[in-house]
Amino acid sequence: MLAYNDHNAPHERPKLLARLQAGARVALVSDAGTPLVSDPGFKLVREALAEGIAVHAIPGASAALTALTLAGLPTDRFLFAGFLPPKSGERKSTLEDLKNLRATLIFYEAPQRLAETLADMAKVLGPRPAAVTRELTKLHEEVRRGTLTELAGQYGEQPRGEITLVVGPAPEAAPDMTRAGEALDQALAFMPVRAAVDLVSQMLKAPRREVYALALAKKNGQEA
Helix, strand or coil: CCCCCCCCHHHHHHHHHHHHHCCCCCCCCCCCCCCCCCCCHHHHHHHHHHCCCCCCCCCCCCHHHHHHHHHCCCCCCEEEEEECCCCHHHHHHHHHHHCCCCCEEEEEECHHHHHHHHHHHHHHHCCCEEEEEECCCCCCCEEEEEEHHHHHCCCCCCCCCCEEEEECCCCCCCCCHHHHHHHHHHHCCCCCHHHHHHHHHHHHCCCHHHHHHHHHHHHHHHHC
8 A cells, every 4th residue: 555645646646657557456545535536636547547547436426526536637626517407598508607617517417418518518618628427337437538629529429328527627817917007007106116016916816927027117118
């Protein structure tokens, strides 16, 4: 038995991957809840999948958690959204509500609606990484991974069995530097540069280095 945790994961992970590549079987077991949910096991699964190594889940508490642990997507924050509405218009509206969540999304879906749902997801959420999991822990278990766009084109025929969809979180939005510049114009009128930069970067959650460079450019322009 080997310990695998936040502290030793970068050192132990390459060793475990090497053993898997050599044909060994490795079981990741948690002594505190479901493995991979908010623990470094996610990175081990992700790198194993990238190396083409098969990953299987022993039956767990629910299909949602089992799918999450197999998807190779972030597990530190996730939302189980159940079944989406059966009609496309309502489905897209629901997806719009979930679009900006910085969390992995988990859905159940009926086989006859899978192709339509993936197509709507691709339109609303964009080409995010995702996984379609089917018949988990059963004889005909299947996991397909790819972008929503790629997966939407793979289901011309209706699949069988119980399906769980896992979709990656919303990408981090780029900071609005135009708004940062406008805020700096107001702050620099009565504050020193560093104080203005601290205020604006915290208020807009923008990288301090970029805000500082912008502030210096504005200050130098004023002095010139």
